[in-house]
Amino acid sequence: MKILGRISSINVRKVLWTADELGLAYTREDWGLPLRDPKVPDFLALNPNAQVPVLVEEGGFVLWESHAIMRYLSARGGVHRLMPPGAHEAAIADQWLTWGATELNPAWSYAFSALVRHAPGHDDPAAIETSRQRWTARMQLLDDRLAATGAYAGGAEFTLADITLGLSVHRWFGTPMERPALPHIDAYYARLQSRPAARAWLDPAVP
Numbered sequence: 001m002k003i004l005g006r007i008s009s010i011n012v013r014k015v016l017w018t019a020d021e022l023g024l025a026y027t028r029e030d031w032g033l034p035l036r037d038p039k040v041p042d043f044l045a046l047n048p049n050a051q052v053p054v055l056v057e058e059g060g061f062v063l064w065e066s067h068a069i070m071r072y073l074s075a076r077g078g079v080h081r082l083m084p085p086g087a088h089e090a091a092i093a094d095q096w097l098t099w100g101a102t103e104l105n106p107a108w109s110y111a112f113s114a115l116v117r118h119a120p121g122h123d124d125p126a127a128i129e130t131s132r133q134r135w136t137a138r139m140q141l142l143d144d145r146l147a148a149t150g151a152y153a154g155g156a157e158f159t160l161a162d163i164t165l166g167l168s169v170h171r172w173f174g175t176p177m178e179r180p181a182l183p184h185i186d187a188y189y190a191r192l193q194s195r196p197a198a199r200a201w202l203d204p205a206v207p
């Protein structure tokens with residue numbers, strides 16, 4: 001299978017980390033600005049959103065949206081290998097996976113774009129501070145959750161939720177700004193970094 005997307009994209013790294021946790025063989029092609037413009041007909045035929053990641057299987061099956069790809073790869077072969085087997089436990093892990101994408105990530109988007117990417121249009125100090133505070137509030141909530149589970153977001157076992165959340169935690173530590181001490185987040189980050197499949201995708205050189 002082929003995974004299309006640049007590794008500086010957190011959404012691409014979600015899929016790469018998932019594939020590595022599952023021990024899947026794949027090749028990767030750099031797509032996405034500034035490396036390779038996805039707004040070209042060949043790419044748009046695969047994903048009309050002109051966004052990475054895109055999965056292309058040998059049989060011609062094509063899939064976009066990082067979480068759809070993660071769930072598909074995990075469930076390939078009939079059993080969800082990176083989600084718990086019980087219905088309630090799986091739903092709770094999915095809750096945290098969805099929360100990561102819809103609540104946590106939008107909170108840090110402005111601060112990260114400003115302070116790490118120095119992206120044009122992200123230079124308003126008040127907006128940076130608002131984003132930092134929203135991000136901090138959500139990280140405190142995640143810290144409380146990790147205090148309760150003592151291990152991972154869904155519970156005792158590593159799940160897809162920890163891939164999405166782990167990459168956000170990586171950006172939390174990679175963004176130069178004031179951060180409160182969150183000891184359960186510290187321990188979680190160390191726990192994730194010790195996973196062989198995670199190491200390449202939590203590289204401090206690639207925030």
Ligand SMILES: N[C@@H](CCC(=O)N[C@@H](CS)C(=O)NCC(=O)O)C(=O)O
Pocket residue numbers: 009010011012031032033034037038050051052053064065066067
């Ligand atoms: N909801 C999509 C978002 C994908 C997305 O925002 N991708 C960004 C990179 S993180 C992108 O393709 N930007 C255009 C580019 O890199 O040229 C997903 O989760 O896959």
